[in-house]
Amino acid sequence: MTNTIGITALIPPELIYACGHRPLDVNNVVPESSLSPRSKLCAWTALWRDLILTGSLDIDSLVVVAGGDCHNALVDGQKVSLSGLPTHYFFYPFDTNTQYLHSQLKSLEGFLGGIKDHKMFKYIYRLKKKGLALEKQRVNDNARASDIFSALICFSDMQSDPYEFENLIDNIPDTDVEYSSRVAMIGVPPIYPDFHKVAEEFGLHIVYDELPYEFIRLGGNDLQGLAKSYKDYSFAGPIKSRIKIINHELQKRRVDGVIHYTQFACHHTLEDEIFRDYLDYPFLTVQGDLPGPTPEQLKLRLEAFSEMLEIMP
Ligand code: SF4
Numbered sequence: 001m002t003n004t005i006g007i008t009a010l011i012p013p014e015l016i017y018a019c020g021h022r023p024l025d026v027n028n029v030v031p032e033s034s035l036s037p038r039s040k041l042c043a044w045t046a047l048w049r050d051l052i053l054t055g056s057l058d059i060d061s062l063v064v065v066a067g068g069d070c071h072n073a074l075v076d077g078q079k080v081s082l083s084g085l086p087t088h089y090f091f092y093p094f095d096t097n098t099q100y101l102h103s104q105l106k107s108l109e110g111f112l113g114g115i116k117d118h119k120m121f122k123y124i125y126r127l128k129k130k131g132l133a134l135e136k137q138r139v140n141d142n143a144r145a146s147d148i149f150s151a152l153i154c155f156s157d158m159q160s161d162p163y164e165f166e167n168l169i170d171n172i173p174d175t176d177v178e179y180s181s182r183v184a185m186i187g188v189p190p191i192y193p194d195f196h197k198v199a200e201e202f203g204l205h206i207v208y209d210e211l212p213y214e215f216i217r218l219g220g221n222d223l224q225g226l227a228k229s230y231k232d233y234s235f236a237g238p239i240k241s242r243i244k245i246i247n248h249e250l251q252k253r254r255v256d257g258v259i260h261y262t263q264f265a266c267h268h269t270l271e272d273e274i275f276r277d278y279l280d281y282p283f284l285t286v287q288g289d290l291p292g293p294t295p296e297q298l299k300l301r302l303e304a305f306s307e308m309l310e311i312m313p
Pocket residue numbers: 042043044045069070071072073188263265266267268
């Protein structure tokens with residue numbers, strides 16, 4: 001029987017599909033939600049928690065990324081678990097230990113009832129190759145960042161239907177993009193669904209989205225291969241590695257400036273001063289809270305940042 005498995009952060013989708021189920025990244029419904037959370041720190045976790053508890057999000061079980069990601073998710077995940085929903089806790093190793101991650105994947109496989117369809121590993125690999133091609137398209141100015149971001153952010157679950165998803169990514173239009181500056185988005189993704197479109201209106205071409213790019217890791221055909229690939233999931237590891245990866249991507253993509261999106265009550269906000277010290281680029285820090293259209297005040301700041309980048313030598 002195919003079940004819908006809610007995931008609170010990156011879990012190898014190829015493993016969930018190979019076990020005969022469909023993943024649903026519970027974060028991906030948050031930006032379009034108009035629910036007012038009952039109690040909250042971070043709106044992402046509070047909203048998916050309430051969407052599950054009120055029955056608005058139909059899942060059969062939940063996998064909470066409990067280690068290497070977010071303690072807000074851990075607490076809100078446990079609230080969901082207390083309601084009776086079968087819940088599994090997944091831990092990434094901070095020290096990127098492959099054997100440890102292998103044991104976590106093994107235990108996740110057990111929770112999911114075991115691998116039934118090995119073909120899905122290859123199929124998802126092929127989809128991810130297409131994701132990397134999309135990345136190239138926008139870096140080469142042949143696709144709008146808003147279209148590419150909408151696709152990349154779904155690589156955590158392939159919208160619960162990889163065949164439909166493939167159709168969607170195959171139909172992303174080729175467009176010659178005009179812009180005034182190339183920028184990178186680092187941090188967690190913005191909670192405002194129109195953010196990339198708004199940035200485009202101000203001439204900012206977003207050529208790197210840190211977290212969604214992390215989703216397109218080419219895993220292996222078995223648990224050992226997945227462990228080797230996912231151990232480097234940078235959000236779960238030391239910030240030193242993250243800085244190295246980000247600096248590499250910023251250079252490769254020839255960015256003019258960096259936007260650090262932070263979320264109210266998220267511990268990643270504390271990383272802002274580290275990034276400012278280690279990334280030698282014009283830097284804009286923005287913060288969001290509840291989902292909705294990008295606020296006017298934030299639009300003004302994006303406009304000012306764009307103008308500043310334009311006059312910089
Ligand atoms: S924004 Fe921060 S606090 Fe919120 S779910 Fe993501 S990692 Fe957790």
